[in-house]
Amino acid sequence: MYKLLPLLMLLVAGSAFAKQETLTIYTYSSFASDWGPGPAIKQAFEAECDCQLKFVALDDGVSILNRLRLEGKHSKADVILGLDDSLLAAAKATDLLAEHQQTLPALSVPNGWSDSVFLPYDYGYFAFIYNAEKLKNPPHSFAELLERPELTILYQDPRTSTPGQGLMLWVQKLYGEQAPSVWQNLAQRTVAVTKGWSESYGMFLKGEADLVLSYTSSPAYHISAEQQHQYQAANFSEGHYLQVEVAAVLKTSSQPQLARQFMAFMLTPAFQQHVASGNWMYPVIDTPLPDSFAELTLPEQALSFSTEQVSKQRSQWLRAWRNAVIR
Amino acid sequence: MTKRNWWLPGSLSLFAILLLTTGPIAALLLQSREHDLGALLNDSYLVHIIWFSFYQALLSTLLSLLLAIPLAQALSRRRFIGRTLLLRLFGLSLVLPVILVVFGIVTVHGRQGWVNQLLQAVGLESVGYLYGLAGILLAHIFFNMPLAARILLQAIESIPASQWRIANQLGFNGWQLFLRLEWPVMRSALPALASMIFMLCFTSFATVMALGGGPKSTTLEVAIYQAIRFDFDLPYAGMLALLQLLFCASFLLLQYRFTSRSTAIQLSNLGLIARPDRQQLSLRLWDTLVLILCLALFLPPLLAIISSGLNPKLIAALSSAQLWHATRTSLLIASGAALLSMLFTVSLLITSRHLRLQLQRRRSAALMEAIGSIILVLPAVVLSTGLFIMLRNVADVFTLGPILVLLVNALMALPYGLRALQAPMERVSRQHHKLCESLGINGWARIKQVEWPLLRKSMALTFALAMMLSLGDLSAIALFGSQSLQTLPWLLYQQLGNYQLTEASATALVLLMLSLGLFMLIEGVLGGKDAATN
Numbered sequence: 001m002y003k004l005l006p007l008l009m010l011l012v013a014g015s016a017f018a019k020q021e022t023l024t025i026y027t028y029s030s031f032a033s034d035w036g037p038g039p040a041i042k043q044a045f046e047a048e049c050d051c052q053l054k055f056v057a058l059d060d061g062v063s064i065l066n067r068l069r070l071e072g073k074h075s076k077a078d079v080i081l082g083l084d085d086s087l088l089a090a091a092k093a094t095d096l097l098a099e100h101q102q103t104l105p106a107l108s109v110p111n112g113w114s115d116s117v118f119l120p121y122d123y124g125y126f127a128f129i130y131n132a133e134k135l136k137n138p139p140h141s142f143a144e145l146l147e148r149p150e151l152t153i154l155y156q157d158p159r160t161s162t163p164g165q166g167l168m169l170w171v172q173k174l175y176g177e178q179a180p181s182v183w184q185n186l187a188q189r190t191v192a193v194t195k196g197w198s199e200s201y202g203m204f205l206k207g208e209a210d211l212v213l214s215y216t217s218s219p220a221y222h223i224s225a226e227q228q229h230q231y232q233a234a235n236f237s238e239g240h241y242l243q244v245e246v247a248a249v250l251k252t253s254s255q256p257q258l259a260r261q262f263m264a265f266m267l268t269p270a271f272q273q274h275v276a277s278g279n280w281m282y283p284v285i286d287t288p289l290p291d292s293f294a295e296l297t298l299p300e301q302a303l304s305f306s307t308e309q310v311s312k313q314r315s316q317w318l319r320a321w322r323n324a325v326i327r
Numbered sequence: 328m329t330k331r332n333w334w335l336p337g338s339l340s341l342f343a344i345l346l347l348t349t350g351p352i353a354a355l356l357l358q359s360r361e362h363d364l365g366a367l368l369n370d371s372y373l374v375h376i377i378w379f380s381f382y383q384a385l386l387s388t389l390l391s392l393l394l395a396i397p398l399a400q401a402l403s404r405r406r407f408i409g410r411t412l413l414l415r416l417f418g419l420s421l422v423l424p425v426i427l428v429v430f431g432i433v434t435v436h437g438r439q440g441w442v443n444q445l446l447q448a449v450g451l452e453s454v455g456y457l458y459g460l461a462g463i464l465l466a467h468i469f470f471n472m473p474l475a476a477r478i479l480l481q482a483i484e485s486i487p488a489s490q491w492r493i494a495n496q497l498g499f500n501g502w503q504l505f506l507r508l509e510w511p512v513m514r515s516a517l518p519a520l521a522s523m524i525f526m527l528c529f530t531s532f533a534t535v536m537a538l539g540g541g542p543k544s545t546t547l548e549v550a551i552y553q554a555i556r557f558d559f560d561l562p563y564a565g566m567l568a569l570l571q572l573l574f575c576a577s578f579l580l581l582q583y584r585f586t587s588r589s590t591a592i593q594l595s596n597l598g599l600i601a602r603p604d605r606q607q608l609s610l611r612l613w614d615t616l617v618l619i620l621c622l623a624l625f626l627p628p629l630l631a632i633i634s635s636g637l638n639p640k641l642i643a644a645l646s647s648a649q650l651w652h653a654t655r656t657s658l659l660i661a662s663g664a665a666l667l668s669m670l671f672t673v674s675l676l677i678t679s680r681h682l683r684l685q686l687q688r689r690r691s692a693a694l695m696e697a698i699g700s701i702i703l704v705l706p707a708v709v710l711s712t713g714l715f716i717m718l719r720n721v722a723d724v725f726t727l728g729p730i731l732v733l734l735v736n737a738l739m740a741l742p743y744g745l746r747a748l749q750a751p752m753e754r755v756s757r758q759h760h761k762l763c764e765s766l767g768i769n770g771w772a773r774i775k776q777v778e779w780p781l782l783r784k785s786m787a788l789t790f791a792l793a794m795m796l797s798l799g800d801l802s803a804i805a806l807f808g809s810q811s812l813q814t815l816p817w818l819l820y821q822q823l824g825n826y827q828l829t830e831a832s833a834t835a836l837v838l839l840m841l842s843l844g845l846f847m848l849i850e851g852v853l854g855g856k857d858a859a860t861n
Contacts, residue, residue, distance in 0.1 A: 029825075056810050069559040074723030157541075159557040192458060193541040195824065202826045208438055208455075318558075319372070326375040326543050 022052040023258045026064050026077040028162075030198045030279075032057040037278025044270045051258055060196035061162030061245075065091055072096070073252055078259045081121070081247035084162045085304070086169060088118055089311030091248070098251045100263045107267075107284045109244055110302050118246040121266045122281035125240035125299050126166040127233040128153065128211040129218050135210050141237040142174055145211075146182060152189045154200040155213035158321055162243065163197050167213050169310065170241035172317055173303045179317070183324035193325070216240060216296060221280045223292035239301030245281065333685075337678020337695060340671045344698070347738060348705060351713020352572070358565030358716050367566070372542070377570075380546040383460060383535075384528040387467035388521055394468065395475035398621045400509065401614035402476065403483045404605050413622075414480075416629070417473035419846055422792075424799025425470070425533035426816045427842070430823060430835045431628030432466055432538070433457065434635060439828075441627060462538030467531065468624055471524045476621075478520055482512040495603040501610045504603070518585035526578045530571070530706040533801040533816070537823060547571050548708050552805055561716055568709045576704045632839050635832035644833035649818065654837055657798055657814040660729060664736035665793035669786065671737065672744035675699050676752045684756050696749065700742040707802035711735050715806055728807035732814075735803040740793035747792065751785040788849055795845045798838070815841075 023045075032038040032055035042053045058064050061082045068075055068091075075096065083091055091097060099116045107113050109120050128145070130138050139145040145153075156164030175182045191209040194200040204212035211234065222228040247266060249259040265271055272283040277290045367373060402410070420428075435441045436457045443453040456462070486508050494504055535549045545553070547567060554564035604610055635641075644650070675695060683692035702710075714731055718724050724731065759777050763769070768776060804817045813821075815838045822831035 063556075066556060066559050070555070070719075071723065071725060072719070074726070076725075157557070159553070187543075190541075191455070199825055206439070206826070322542050323371050325541065326372060 020050065020052055021255055021258060022054055023049070023078050023255050023262060024054045024056060024076055025079045025081050025262075026056045026058060026067060027080075028060045028064065028082040029057040029196060031055070031082055033198070037274040040274045040278060041271055044274075045262060045265055048265070048270075049258060049261055051255075053262075060156065060160050060164075062087065062158070062165055063160045063196070065094075066160070068096060068250075069094055075250060075252060077250055078253035078255045079247055079249055079262055081245075082162070083118070083246055083248070084166070085118075085120075085242075085244040085246065085307060086165060086310040086314075087162070088115065088246070088307045090314065092117055093311070096251055097248045098253070098256070100249060101260060102263055102267070105267060105285060108282075108286060109284050110242055111304070113244070113284075115246075118248050119263055119266060120244045120246050120284050121271065122275040122279055122283060123242065123244040124215040124217050124281040125242055125302060126163060126170060126213065127216040127218075127236070127240055127299075129204065129214045129231055129233055130211050131207075131230050132232050133230045134207070138211075138232070138234045140235065142170075143238070145234075145236075146185050149185075149189060151211060152191050152209040153186065153211045153213070154191050154204050154209040155186075155193060156197055156200055157193050157195055158318060160195045161197060162245075163213050163215075164193070165314075166241050166243050168317055168321055169305055170303065172313075173241065173305065174238055180320050180324040183321055184327055187325045187327075190325075215243075215281065216299060217276075217280050217282065217293070220276070220290065220292040220296055223295060224277060224290050229295070233297060235297050235299070237300070239303045240299035242302040242304045333681040334678055336674035337676075337682075340674035340678075341695060341698060344671060344675075344701070344738070344741070347734060348701060348710070350717055351710055352705075354717035355565040355568050355572075355709075355713045358561050359569050361562040361565075373567075376545050376547055376550045379544060380529055380548070380574075383463050383467075383544070383546065384525050384531075386460075387464055387471065387528040388524045390464060391468050391471035391475055391524055392517070392521060394472045394617075394621055394624075395479055396513065397613075397617040398472065398476040399479035399483060399513075400505070401617045402480050404602055404610065405614055405618070414477065415850065416625075417477050418850065419843075420470055420473045420625070422795050422799075422842070422846060424801075424816055424838055424842055425466070425531075426537065426801050426819050426823075427632060427799070427835055427838050428469055428628055429466060429534060429537045430635075430819060430831055431631040432462065432469065433823060434631035434828075435627040436462070436465060441631065458538055459541075459544045463531075463534055463544065465624070466534040466538060467528050469628060471527065472621065473625060475520055475524065478516055479513055482516045483509055486512055491602060499603060501604040501607060519582065522578065522582040522585055526575065526582065529578065530575065530708075532706070532708055532805070533820070536801070536805065537820060547574070548706060548802075551708050551712055552802075555712060555715065555806065561719075564712055565716060568712045571706060571709050572704065575706060575709075579704050632835050635828075636836045638829060638832050640829045641833055641836070644830045645836075647830065647833070649813070650830075650834055650837065653813045653815050653818040653834070654841075656729070656812065657816075657838075657841070660733050660736065660814060661794045661797040663733045664740065664797040665790050667733065667737035668740040668744050668793045669790055671699070671741055672748055672789070673752075673786075675745065676748055679749075680753050680756050684753065684760065696745055699745050702738050703742050705738075707735055707739055707800065708806070710738065711803045711806040724807065725809050725812070728809065728812045731807050732800070732803045732812075733797075736797035736800050737793075739800070740796045743792055743796065744789050747789045748782075748785055751782055755781045784852065788852060791845045791848050795842060795849070798841060798845070 027038070030036050038055050042055065045053050056077070058067055061084055064080050064082050065087055068077065068080060073096070097117050100119050102119060104113065107120065109123055113120050132138070139148060139151065145151060155167050158164040158168040171179050171182050192200065192203060194203070197214065200212055201214060203209065216233040219231045219233055222231040247263065249256065249263060253259050267285060269285070269287060272285050272287045275281055275283040276287065276293060402414075433440065437443075438453065438455055438457070440457075446453055490508055494508060499507065529546070530548050531546070532548050532552075535544070535546045536552070539545055539549060548571060551564055551567045551571060554560045554567055679692040679695040682688045682695065711731070714735070715724055718727065718731075755778055763773050763777060799816060800814070801816045801820060804812070804814050805820070808814070808817045815834055819831055819834045819838060822834060
């Protein structure tokens with residue numbers, strides 16, 4: 001009997017462990033990774049919910065939506081975190097998402113926020129990042145980037161990634177009908193189109209290209225974490241495309257209570273303090289920013305399309321991109 | 328098996344195979360009907376990927392053969408240390424997991440790879456050529472050049488010694504030997520060889536996925552996968568899959584025509600052929616050049632996989648729980664797939680052999696075996712796509728993931744199993760059926776006392792081969808894989824994509840060890856015969 005005792009204890013402990021409820025969140029890999037905000041947020045939320053928080057990391061933002069559509073009603077996700085404002089209509093059309101039922105505090109999101117399904121948790125502006133030690137004369141406008149064929153770039157696939165889609169919208173906003181020729185121009189100096197942000201940023205840091213598509217706030221990471229000031233965002237005179245990152249609860253969630261608790265948690269300082277110094281984006285409530293953010297440039301003009309406009313033309317724009325880059 | 332029930336195992340197995348193949352095809356047909364056919368003609372992307380699929384396959388085939396012909400000649404003229412080992416390695420290339428070789432190629436030809444390190448060491452600018460057509464070609468040549476060289480070498484060695492003697496007396500030089508002796512035997516082997524390589528390259532998945540780099544160098548096979556996982560465009564995916572099915576079926580028909588025409592190649596182990604052109608200085612130089620070029624393409628990626636195992640950071644990477652979890656999943660799926668594949672194969676063959684030998688119905692038997700091989704026209708991605716679409720509304724395809732991957736892998740190994748076991752099983756029946764009948768040994772007793780002892784070696788080999796094929800699969804797992812379902816190839820693919828090269832080295836090493844272990848089992852037991860390629 002004594003020999004069995006440890007085994008029995010293990011069984012009891014095991015079942016107690018299993019009883020704790022688990023909240024499953026689909027997100028993108030840079031959010032969930034060790035160096036992203038995920039681990040700290042998991043710890044903070046678990047401390048107040050008496051539950052387990054599980055991140056399922058997918059390639060990038062658009063992949064979350066694709067994965068949701070593939071799984072349909074059988075999805076194991078309770079919450080999805082990491083879509084952006086331009087995907088709202090497409091995501092709602094799946095009919096898989098529930099209302100967040102939160103009373104919104106005053107949010108410091110550009111252009112405000114009033115959606116009943118999606119809650120924003122951070123925002124930022126897309127920008128090309130360069131290494132000032134290597135590239136002494138960065139482009140000062142999108143037009144200049146197009147006129148200088150020697151500049152090599154890395155960006156993400158708009159079919160899988162929200163920054164990639166952001167660039168697509170940026171080009172569409174600035175050039176409209178001329179977008180295909182812009183894509184062909186860019187294709188000449190594109191080193192790689194990666195599935196997610198992490199891959200292309202990793203390649204950029206290894207010196208594979210002059211510029212990489214990321215955010216105006218990305219240099220803050222290098223300043224805060226590495227005391228390196230050479231990584232800078234190229235400031236484009238035409239303005240930068242705005243991205244608001246959002247989360248939502250699934251209708252099919254087996255933990256609706258926990259999921260809503262997480263939604264509320266997202267808008268508290270416990271979550272928001274990790275946004276600036278983990279996800280390197282701007283928080284949506286008034287939160288002290290790390291010193292490094294003082295060195296950042298804010299775009300003179302924030303560009304955006306309405307959600308309806310994007311959802312109406314997204315697949316057409318995607319096709320235009322695809323058809324232009326194969327030429 | 329009792330005498331009356333001879334038809335049962337084959338029918339059950341055939342039924343299962345047909346269900347598992349026609350179901351997905353029907354699902355694809357239904358789905359693709361929703362696609363607007365008029366828009367297809369204006370879809371420049373579709374036109375591009377079809378063109379690119381053909382273009383890269385054609386180039387891959389041409390380059391592989393153009394290198395293989397002089398390589399086979401050089402190998403028949405020269406004896407050198409390591410020649411036997413090299414020929415063994417050539418056999419290995421066909422069954423190595425594709426993603427493993429891609430890892431090797433990235434290590435050699437990537438931006439931070441050996442070639443660029445060498446260039447930098449001598450003060451030259453580094454070059455980036457890996458992603459896109461060049462990378463795809465490098466990988467396809469790696470796989471197909473050795474295979475082609477081996478088969479062409481066999482062809483050269485099948486030339487009777489008497490002909491060499493006559494040529495010797497006539498004083499033929501190297502060129503005349505090629506025209507009069509080598510080319511005729513090679514020519515009979517080439518059409519079948521070329522069409523096989525073309526088909527392998529046309530449906531190549533892992534290579535194009537990992538080295539394609541963007542929409543510009545995407546093939547039909549990869550576009551099917553992307554239509555589902557990138558765009559969630561099921562009608563488009565269904566339409567692409569049907570198109571791929573159509574292409575593959577026509578290639579196979581063409582190949583069938585070629586193979587039936589060409590004469591079968593006989594292995595004649597002459598040892599050293601007394602070739603009159605062995606001593607010519609210019610040919611010596613030429614052969615050295617050819618060997619150096621081919622080995623420079625073939626050996627470095629293999630060495631890279633092994634040498635990355637010497638990475639000092641490897642110990643940490645090897646202790647990753649994720650890696651061992653993936654290893655376990657891979658082994659479970661591979662052994663399950665191999666078992667199921669064996670079950671299908673043996674059941675089918677029990678019935679077809681009875682049809683052929685006892686009932687003298689040769690045509691029905693051949694038809695049964697042909698239906699079993701039907702899977703050859705169905706690339707893994709197409710089959711998986713069909714299964715995916717078929718089951719999507721019924722169940723959670725990602726929970727069923729392991730079972731679906733296992734099923735697809737089992738079916739993919741079926742044609743190989745049928746080929747490997749058909750002859751041994753028939754031989755046993757020819758030699759022992761009458762005796763068993765007269766002694767009244769039937770059912771379980773016959774299996775235990777007669778069949779199993781005589782067949783177990785062939786079965787073990789077939790099992791190992793099926794396991795090896797499944798161990799390298801990336802097509803099915805790419806569609807059904809997720810964070811909770813990771814096999815070694817899938818893990819390696821993701822690590823390569825994220826530039827986690829240390830972790831990738833560890834995964835590659837484990838995958839290499841498993842594949843090598845199985846390969847040595849196959850090659851070792853058969854004692855150097857072409858078990859893997861036949």
